Amino acid sequence: MQSGKRGALRLCAVFAAAAVLLGVGAVPATATSAAAVQDEALTIEPFFVPIEPDGSPAAEPKAATSESSAAAEKAIVASREQAVRRDSLSYSDPTVLAASTARTPPVSPNEGEVEPCWDSDGGRSEFGRVYNRFLWCQRGRMGGTIFKSKGVPLGRASFIFRAVAYGRDDGNRSVKVFMRAEKDSVSYEGSSSDLRSAVLHLWADCDDWLSGCSSGGATAGNTFGGWDDDDSWHSWTVHSSEVGGSGPDAVRRHLWHFKVRTFRVGSFDPGPQPIARSHTIRCDSATMGFPKSRSKACIFDDVIPHMQYSVQNPKVEEVARHIQCAQNPPCLTWPLKDGKSIPGKFVDGNRDVPGLHRIMESQPEYGKNSYQKTQACNRGSPYLSLGLPAGMYDPTPPLKQQCDEYPFASTKEGAGVGDWNFSVMGVNGRQNSCAGAALGRYYKDDRILVWREEVPADALDTYYVRINDNNEDGGDDYCADQNEGGGDPNQPPTVNAGADMTGHEGFATTLTGSASDPEGPVAVHWTYVPGADTDQGAACHFSEPYSPVTDVTCTDDGTFTLTLTASDGVNAAVGDSATLTVRNVDPRVRKLLEGMSAAEGKAQAPLAEVPTPGIASPRPWQVYRAGDPVTLTANFTDPGLNDTHECVVDWDDGRQETFEASGLTCERTHTYQHPGMYTIKTRVDDDDTGTDGDSVMVIVYDPDAGFVTGGGFIDSPPGALAEDQQTTGKGHFTFNPMYHKADEGPAPGGGKVSFRVEGTAFDLDSRSMEWLVVAPDGKIAVKGKAGDAYGFVLYGYDEPDKFRIVVWRLADGPIPGNDIVYDNHRGAGYDLDVAGPQDIRGGSINVH
Numbered sequence: 001m002q003s004g005k006r007g008a009l010r011l012c013a014v015f016a017a018a019a020v021l022l023g024v025g026a027v028p029a030t031a032t033s034a035a036a037v038q039d040e041a042l043t044i045e046p047f048f049v050p051i052e053p054d055g056s057p058a059a060e061p062k063a064a065t066s067e068s069s070a071a072a073e074k075a076i077v078a079s080r081e082q083a084v085r086r087d088s089l090s091y092s093d094p095t096v097l098a099a100s101t102a103r104t105p106p107v108s109p110n111e112g113e114v115e116p117c118w119d120s121d122g123g124r125s126e127f128g129r130v131y132n133r134f135l136w137c138q139r140g141r142m143g144g145t146i147f148k149s150k151g152v153p154l155g156r157a158s159f160i161f162r163a164v165a166y167g168r169d170d171g172n173r174s175v176k177v178f179m180r181a182e183k184d185s186v187s188y189e190g191s192s193s194d195l196r197s198a199v200l201h202l203w204a205d206c207d208d209w210l211s212g213c214s215s216g217g218a219t220a221g222n223t224f225g226g227w228d229d230d231d232s233w234h235s236w237t238v239h240s241s242e243v244g245g246s247g248p249d250a251v252r253r254h255l256w257h258f259k260v261r262t263f264r265v266g267s268f269d270p271g272p273q274p275i276a277r278s279h280t281i282r283c284d285s286a287t288m289g290f291p292k293s294r295s296k297a298c299i300f301d302d303v304i305p306h307m308q309y310s311v312q313n314p315k316v317e318e319v320a321r322h323i324q325c326a327q328n329p330p331c332l333t334w335p336l337k338d339g340k341s342i343p344g345k346f347v348d349g350n351r352d353v354p355g356l357h358r359i360m361e362s363q364p365e366y367g368k369n370s371y372q373k374t375q376a377c378n379r380g381s382p383y384l385s386l387g388l389p390a391g392m393y394d395p396t397p398p399l400k401q402q403c404d405e406y407p408f409a410s411t412k413e414g415a416g417v418g419d420w421n422f423s424v425m426g427v428n429g430r431q432n433s434c435a436g437a438a439l440g441r442y443y444k445d446d447r448i449l450v451w452r453e454e455v456p457a458d459a460l461d462t463y464y465v466r467i468n469d470n471n472e473d474g475g476d477d478y479c480a481d482q483n484e485g486g487g488d489p490n491q492p493p494t495v496n497a498g499a500d501m502t503g504h505e506g507f508a509t510t511l512t513g514s515a516s517d518p519e520g521p522v523a524v525h526w527t528y529v530p531g532a533d534t535d536q537g538a539a540c541h542f543s544e545p546y547s548p549v550t551d552v553t554c555t556d557d558g559t560f561t562l563t564l565t566a567s568d569g570v571n572a573a574v575g576d577s578a579t580l581t582v583r584n585v586d587p588r589v590r591k592l593l594e595g596m597s598a599a600e601g602k603a604q605a606p607l608a609e610v611p612t613p614g615i616a617s618p619r620p621w622q623v624y625r626a627g628d629p630v631t632l633t634a635n636f637t638d639p640g641l642n643d644t645h646e647c648v649v650d651w652d653d654g655r656q657e658t659f660e661a662s663g664l665t666c667e668r669t670h671t672y673q674h675p676g677m678y679t680i681k682t683r684v685d686d687d688d689t690g691t692d693g694d695s696v697m698v699i700v701y702d703p704d705a706g707f708v709t710g711g712g713f714i715d716s717p718p719g720a721l722a723e724d725q726q727t728t729g730k731g732h733f734t735f736n737p738m739y740h741k742a743d744e745g746p747a748p749g750g751g752k753v754s755f756r757v758e759g760t761a762f763d764l765d766s767r768s769m770e771w772l773v774v775a776p777d778g779k780i781a782v783k784g785k786a787g788d789a790y791g792f793v794l795y796g797y798d799e800p801d802k803f804r805i806v807v808w809r810l811a812d813g814p815i816p817g818n819d820i821v822y823d824n825h826r827g828a829g830y831d832l833d834v835a836g837p838q839d840i841r842g843g844s845i846n847v848h
Helices: 067-072 081-085 111-119 224-229 317-327 364-377 429-445
Strands: 020-022 042-049 129-132 135-148 153-166 174-181 187-190 199-206 213-216 220-223 234-240 252-261 272-285 296-300 306-310 401-406 423-428 464-468 494-496 501-504 509-512 514-516 523-530 540-542 549-554 558-567 574-583 614-617 622-625 629-635 645-650 656-660 665-671 676-686 691-701 708-716 729-735 753-757 763-766 768-774 779-786 790-797 802-809 820-823 842-847
Touching: 042 153, 042 272, 111 129, 111 135, 111 153, 135 187, 135 199, 135 272, 153 224, 174 296, 199 213, 199 234, 199 252, 213 252, 220 224, 234 252, 234 272, 306 317, 306 429, 317 401, 317 423, 317 429, 317 464, 364 401, 364 423, 401 429, 423 429, 494 558, 494 574, 501 509, 509 574, 523 540, 523 549, 549 558, 549 574, 614 691, 629 676, 629 691, 645 665, 656 665, 691 768, 708 802, 729 790, 753 790, 763 779, 763 790, 790 842
Parallel strands: 306 464, 501 574, 622 691
Antiparallel strands: 020 042, 020 199, 042 135, 129 135, 135 153, 153 174, 153 187, 174 234, 199 220, 213 234, 252 272, 272 296, 401 423, 494 514, 509 549, 523 558, 540 549, 558 574, 614 629, 629 665, 645 656, 645 676, 676 691, 708 729, 708 842, 729 753, 753 763, 768 779, 779 790, 790 802, 802 820
């Protein structure tokens, strides 16, 4: 049977072609009834015959299928025989039948529109043909073998019928099925006088009423003689309940078919029998992607949905050729990737190849797709040299190309997946826009449901793309956006971005936007535009870009326009904007939030990890020999990641350097020629007048710089001795540290230090020195230990003679800290130049 190769696809309503019966006084209650009076009861065994275009039989009569075989067809996913058997003509270009208004079944069919479907190979098969997802048709011959009551055949009678079924998307979950006989098409094999009075009944019904499917409409019945004279239309409606439907769109699939009922008057009734094949409808109550007036629909599901572009269509030729290449390796596509596998190619009869799934612009996957497409077209990260070569994409005049991507940005399988299984190409901008408009219409015309995470597998709506070489341009409206139309207008959502706000760079500011739509869910997303007062490269990041309430963090100070856009999937997206004024935050060489006021922003981590802030080297009081290099490394933080920074270093020897920071680090190397204690001051300035700094002191010694001797006393002031703040008295000192001739340092090889306060137990005596500094200006410092318990640093000035000693417990650290045991000038600095030693009352200090 040729229909097994040609096609009609399965429709999910049950068209039942009915019983034929003959009998004395048996007149069925039908919409079109005719008396059939015979002296002897007769029965009919019904059959279906595919036909050729001229109406002649294309095969032997096919007997009505049994109820058991019909029940087997209820396993929809497992038994899509029609989808395998239909040829490439089973589906026409949807743009030809684009609907700008909601589709509602007509009162009666427009035969001129349906004629191409009836004349097709698929339309004349036992499956019928899904011409598009809103139209199914069939033309064939139905009839029966007529038997006497004792099983003696009288002959066969049949007629050509035409059937058409309409889907709808006008807010109703149903399809409408029409059937009529072709006038003067009855054929008899046997005595026509006996066969003309045989009665044929038919109606539309569901395979399984328990599936949520139901049907309505009067049974059509007539004698074969009556069918030969009657070419009026008969109709039935197949309904789908949304109760118990799958997923957020309440998707259900149902089967319908022609059914016959034969019985012998006064004998056992075998019940109705299906004839030809069952067909599938899919019904939904879409919550996304369609206007409210078109939120409920039923379409014919026994076709593999696919969008078509032609390489011969001048309106989309470049896009079609790009997709054709992407679908057919080894054609070279970008970004470059070995073993690339791009989904979505239409393969005739195969629903198992990887397909595409529609998403909305408001879904996060759409934004990811668009971003990665742009990166690949511009050789941005992560594609770089593997992205589209510069010569293949030129958005500037006169070419004004657009970056085309496949799979489309409006699919879950787009560039944002991250597996590089996509293709980008520079194409003519008008052609790209036209192809996009055609795709948008296709989603509506083919009723492609929107993918979401919560949609179960049995409710997914997978579609494909087919590239053909038909010589067509799609008509005048091919590139036009579709007018939704149909019923009460769907209202756009309302959106409020909230009040204008002030924040700080690098710190989150909470946005309290809102969006609503009286007709259903609304999707939102945030975007930003830097103002004229922002530096180039300034950017903002939303913690939850698809939530009306979110945090935004910007990388630089300035004014930013933040826009909250809302989309209901039907109307054009609407938006509202608020102004965010971002203030500069000073860089921090010290710990990030040290000294920051509460008003300067929320205490949150910066956008990027940085080294621990502060001067990493040299360490405080680190010791160097004169002439050795000293490397300064100062790390800093700045939450304004778009800021640029300048480092200023004062080496404390009369030299200062200014240079550009390397990342978030200031680094320079310097050499000290003379011994001393040097406080290196580092400052970081950002490009917005923010500044911060820190300092570190280093020790520079020189074994050849000389030595010092001292002896005498001072008046120990109140507060000098921590244990007794009121104690005063003479403080006696002697010291003579020196480097021996062979000493390399930093510890001097000779000398000692002693200091005691009269009237107290405080008495320090040491021969353990760590370093000695003899500066060219007659100032000295020596650091050492008094046993294992105490550390000290002694300062002396020559002419005028001055003395200071600081003592602390080594348990508190290797250098002086906050807990000082003795200091005759508390609060003074530790750098030799600012140590502030006390005038001596007797004795002398001599630098040699």
